[in-house]
Amino acid sequence: MKKESIINILVYLLVFAIAIIYGFTVLQTHFNHSSITEVWMYAIYIIVSVMGGVIALGLLEGLGHILGAKTGGYSIVSMCLFYFTFYKTDGKWKFKMASYDGLTGETKIVPNYKKKERPNPYPFYIYGPVFVTAWIIVCAFMFFTYKNNDGIESDIAYFFLTMGIIALLGLIYNIVPAKLDSMTDGYRLSQIKKDVESFNDLLDAENGGGSTIEKADDTKERKENKPTKLVAELMLNNVYDLLAEKNYEKAFEMLDEILSHEKEITQKVFLEAKSQYLYAYIVSKSIDEAREYYEKEISFQFRRELSNDYSLPVIRTYILSAGLLDNSQSEVMLSLKKVIKAYKNIPAKRKHAELVLFNDALDLIIQAHPKWEEIPNYKLYE
Numbered sequence: 441m442k443k444e445s446i447i448n449i450l451v452y453l454l455v456f457a458i459a460i461i462y463g464f465t466v467l468q469t470h471f472n473h474s475s476i477t478e479v480w481m482y483a484i485y486i487i488v489s490v491m492g493g494v495i496a497l498g499l500l501e502g503l504g505h506i507l508g509a510k511t512g513g514y515s516i517v518s519m520c521l522f523y524f525t526f527y528k529t530d531g532k533w534k535f536k537m538a539s540y541d542g543l544t545g546e547t548k549i550v551p552n553y554k555k556k557e558r559p560n561p562y563p564f565y566i567y568g569p570v571f572v573t574a575w576i577i578v579c580a581f582m583f584f585t586y587k588n589n590d591g592i593e594s595d596i597a598y599f600f601l602t603m604g605i606i607a608l609l610g611l612i613y614n615i616v617p618a619k620l621d622s623m624t625d626g627y628r629l630s631q632i633k634k635d636v637e638s639f640n641d642l643l644d645a646e647n648g649g650g651s652t653i654e655k656a657d658d659t660k661e662r663k664e665n666k667p668t669k670l671v672a673e674l675m676l677n678n679v680y681d682l683l684a685e686k687n688y689e690k691a692f693e694m695l696d697e698i699l700s701h702e703k704e705i706t707q708k709v710f711l712e713a714k715s716q717y718l719y720a721y722i723v724s725k726s727i728d729e730a731r732e733y734y735e736k737e738i739s740f741q742f743r744r745e746l747s748n749d750y751s752l753p754v755i756r757t758y759i760l761s762a763g764l765l766d767n768s769q770s771e772v773m774l775s776l777k778k779v780i781k782a783y784k785n786i787p788a789k790r791k792h793a794e795l796v797l798f799n800d801a802l803d804l805i806i807q808a809h810p811k812w813e814e815i816p817n818y819k820l821y822e
Contacts, residue, residue: 445707447618455609462605470598475591489599493606498522500575500607501614504568505547511563513556517647517788520546548647548787551640561632561639565625572611579604619706631669638670645677646787672698672705672713677790679716684793688724692717711745715757722760723800734765747771752782756798763805769812772805776818783820795820 467486476482498521509516518527523537551559579600586597613620617630632639675694682691698705698713705713718738722730738761746758755775762771779798786794799819806815 447616448620451613451616451618451620455613458605458609458612462602466601467598470594473590474595474598476595485595485599486602489602490606492599493603494610495522496575496603497572497607497610500571501568501610502547504566504571505549505564508564508567509547509549511567512561513552513559514549514561514564514643515552515555517548517550519548550643550647558636559640561636561643562629565629565632568625569611569615572607572614576604576607576611579607619708635670638674642670642674642677645674646789669705669709672701672709676709676713676716679713680790680793680797683716683720684796686724688720691720695720708751711749712751712753714742715746715749715754719753719757719760719797719801722757722764723804727764731765734761747775750778750782752779752786752794752798755779755782756794756801759805760801763812764808767809769809772812773814776815779818779820792822795822 471482474482474485476485502519502521506516506519516528518525520526525536526533527536528534547564549564553559582600583597583604586593587601589597614624615626616624617626619627628639675698679691679694682688682694695713695717699710699717702710718734721733725733743761746754746761749755749758755778759772759775762768762775783791783794783798802815802819805812809815
């Protein structure tokens with residue numbers, strides 16, 4: 441098991457442990473002194489306080505990101521809270537219901553070089569945790585103000601305490617400097633360090649600022665004195681354009697550069713880069729060459745990682761390997777059922793390129809297995 445997975449498990453264990461201990465000690469003790477005597481009514485009281493804590497946490501994180509973006513010199517592309525999304529297109533704000541990806545990574549930004557020559561991302565990632573910390577202090581103040589009183593005032597005290605605990609759990613999750621299920625502030629802060637230039641280029645590429653392949657080439661000159669993680673993500677982002685243009689030689693070159701830093705990049709980046717390499721190999725070489733590479737270079741462990749991943753670049757590669765190299769219709773169908781949700785999570789700037797790449801992969805499977813009649817139904821459309 442890799443370091444990132446271990447950290448992910450430990451963070452969740454810590455969060456769940458705190459929640460369980462709080463529930464079976466503090467809340468159970470409070471119930472014996474609460475003005476709410478019915479168990480089902482007390483359960484509703486707890487549910488409402490937890491929901492209030494989650495909503496407060498999301499609002500404070502979002503507010504911190506918005507104010508931090510403005511302070512740092514960024515333009516906001518979209519804001520999302522519990523599926524409710526406001527996004528900017530053609531200079532106008534619009535509303536839609538979008539996929540939910542956690543409380544900490546739902547505000548998308550791009551550098552605004554007209555506003556600031558060198559946008560600073562630190563306020564964007566610091567304000568949210570600061571606001572949440574301030575809210576925890578407010579909840580603690582309210583708790584200690586009312587906790588020694590009887591009846592409803594005691595219930596108010598523990599209502600605020602529960603909201604404060606929820607905020608604390610969210611804060612712990614958000615500030616851990618490791619890649620978890622969603623893009624946390626702590627993780628991005630650990631990446632940025634002194635490499636603000638590459639980070640801003642990555643935001644450009646992911647969120648619609650117009651990064652170019654030529655611009656990504658100069659990242660090679662940065663590696664001598666800057667961290668590799670963001671440079672690798674930036675280069676990987678531009679692999680999409682190279683593959684969509686069928687510039688496989690350049691794509692292989694860029695992917696080789698990324699994969700040469702396996703120990704420095706994240707598990708997620710390595711998985712995606714390796715899967716993109718396999719995708720390019722399958723679509724640009726003969727079946728025999730692709731199968732030989734697959735048998736020699738792709739371990740069974742990595743194949744399992746491909747099959748279990750929920751990101752579209754990896755799914756796309758897996759259905760190709762399963763359909764063309766393993767001839768497994770069942771594995772292809774299982775992976776295709778994950779495609780719609782995965783496509784919704786692709787950054788807007790990359791959606792068209794990913795649609796082209798995915799449909800190209802599907803066409804190859806359709807040509808190889810014309811009797812697999814359900815496959816064409818999974819083509820993507822803009």
